Amino acid sequence: MANSKTKVITGTVRLSYANVWEPKSINGGAEKYSVSLIIPKDDKKTVAAINAAIDAAIEEGIGKFGGKKPNKAAIKLPLRDGDIERDDEAYAGSYFVNANSTTAPQIVDQKVQPILDCGEVYSGCYARVSINFYAFNSNGNKGIACGLGNIQKVRDGEPLGGKRNASEDFGAIDDDEFLA
Numbered sequence: 001m002a003n004s005k006t007k008v009i010t011g012t013v014r015l016s017y018a019n020v021w022e023p024k025s026i027n028g029g030a031e032k033y034s035v036s037l038i039i040p041k042d043d044k045k046t047v048a049a050i051n052a053a054i055d056a057a058i059e060e061g062i063g064k065f066g067g068k069k070p071n072k073a074a075i076k077l078p079l080r081d082g083d084i085e086r087d088d089e090a091y092a093g094s095y096f097v098n099a100n101s102t103t104a105p106q107i108v109d110q111k112v113q114p115i116l117d118c119g120e121v122y123s124g125c126y127a128r129v130s131i132n133f134y135a136f137n138s139n140g141n142k143g144i145a146c147g148l149g150n151i152q153k154v155r156d157g158e159p160l161g162g163k164r165n166a167s168e169d170f171g172a173i174d175d176d177e178f179l180a
Helices: 044-060 175-179
Strands: 008-009 013-025 031-040 094-101 126-138 141-155
Touching: 008 044, 008 141, 013 094, 013 141, 031 044, 031 126, 031 141, 044 141, 094 126
Parallel strands: 094 141
Antiparallel strands: 008 126, 013 031, 013 126, 031 094, 126 141
16 A cells, blocks of 8 residues: 555656556566656656655665665666657657556546546546555565556547557548449
């Protein structure tokens, strides 16, 4: 259970690699719900809240780090720089955090009503997301991970991933033309 020091409700972020409706296995691992949150670098409030939650997770996780507080440079951290780590225009001028969970997030609209249409929340739309940070030490990898909580869609955005609508690919066919 996340505590208030390790939990963050983001400002408006953009969703990318949004696997929020069905869990997926990555590289043969356990199936998880996951999303990459693209956080504008000028959203100083969200970035500061994430950094504070990471620090709190490090403190809480000292037991996983052999009883000593690790140097941040020696562990994997979840807040990453999109300008450095991604060759993708969607990540330019942004940080990003990859969040996942084995349980499905609740997905709601601006009025906190459940969204049931899978097409409503997708890679490219904008949302607020509850996330929590926790320490891990697995197979020699040590760091802070990000758990996915719930998602509140804020607004639509240009879909990411190059998928086009059928109406962009095709025009209507006249019945006469179809029968020819």
